[in-house]
Amino acid sequence: MAAYFEKGPAELLKLRGGGGGMSCLPFSQDSRLKLAATKMRHQVNGPLPFEIEQPLLIVSSWDRPKYEDLIEANDTWFVSDRFKTLIESTAAGEVEFFPAFIENLDREKSKDRPRVSINDMTPGHAGGGSRIEGYWWMNLWALEDVLDRQASVGQWHDGGRELVRNILDGAAGEDSLGRLPGSGRKIILKAKPSKPIFQIKGLQNFLFVSEDFASLLESNGLDLRVTIFNQATGE
Known part of the structure; x- marks a missing residue:
């Protein structure tokens, strides 16, 4: 996905990121984090009300050297280090971040991975490969x-x-x-x-x-x- 900034008069500007063929394993497998996605989807204000294991693992069905600065997966948002820095400079007090990393696809190594909820992909189609650091799950209640x-x-x-x-x-x-x-x-x-x-x-x-x-x-x-x-x- 190439960066794109649409110009013109508008009351609302929508932010979009990548994330097709990606899933955060804890969100798809941990009942508490499924609840966290429910919390955000239903716009319940405030910080996460329980502790979570960190960092969060995002598995990808791609093998890329880099990913977008905003990733949408499991009804939540993940942001890069540099996007996090910009958000913290403007939205302090209404957002919290939890560290995450992306695991690229290695078909052979990922065959032992449990079934992942990425368009019903079977083991061997997500994760198992190289690790990309520098991402954060964003819990935004602004x-x-x-x-x-x-x-x-x-x-x-x-x-x-x-x-x-x-x-x-x-x-x-x-x-x-x-x-x-x-x-x-x-x-x-x-x-x-x-x-x-x-x-x-x-x-x-x-x-x-x-x-x-x-x-x-x-x-x-x-x-x-x-x-x-x-x-x-x-x-």
């Missing part, structure tokens, strides 16, 4: 409450309240605005976001950045994509 829930169009889904309450001591997840069958959704904002990097309450699985932060990422040569979020379709 949320912007700027979605106009009355004017926006879509289908509201319960924020996993029963599930999240059962695993996170009574915390309730945010309702999310999904697509209406055949017509998608339309996003209307009631205010302009002010944070440099953030999620929006009610819009799951999206990571947004401000124009200034997008310019900072571009000027530092980060390998990721910033695109204009289409509010008319919710994409």
Whole structure:
């Protein structure tokens, strides 16, 4: 994936990374970390409420000398050292990081690896090869409450309240605005976001950045994509 920074007038800029054919093994195999992904997906604020074994292992179905600065896997985000440094300079207090590394593909050595949830790939198709250091799992709870829930169009889904309450001591997840069958959704904002990097309450699985932060990422040569979020379709 080549770096790409889309220009033009927009209220929302969406951040995208690589990660196809990659999985963080603890997230796919450890029930507590599956809950951590649930926590982020349902936008429950705050640090991780339990200790985890570190560093986290990200297995890849590729053999590459380097990877993007942002990796999306298991409904969570992993960032490079240099991306982490930029985030810490602007979003301190609303994010925490846990060390991780990427294991490239070596088909022979990975045959003994347990089955991995990467598009139902079988052993021999992920990990086992060379190790790439310098990545971090990012738990970000910088949320912007700027979605106009009355004017926006879509289908509201319960924020996993029963599930999240059962695993996170009574915390309730945010309702999310999904697509209406055949017509998608339309996003209307009631205010302009002010944070440099953030999620929006009610819009799951999206990571947004401000124009200034997008310019900072571009000027530092980060390998990721910033695109204009289409509010008319919710994409």
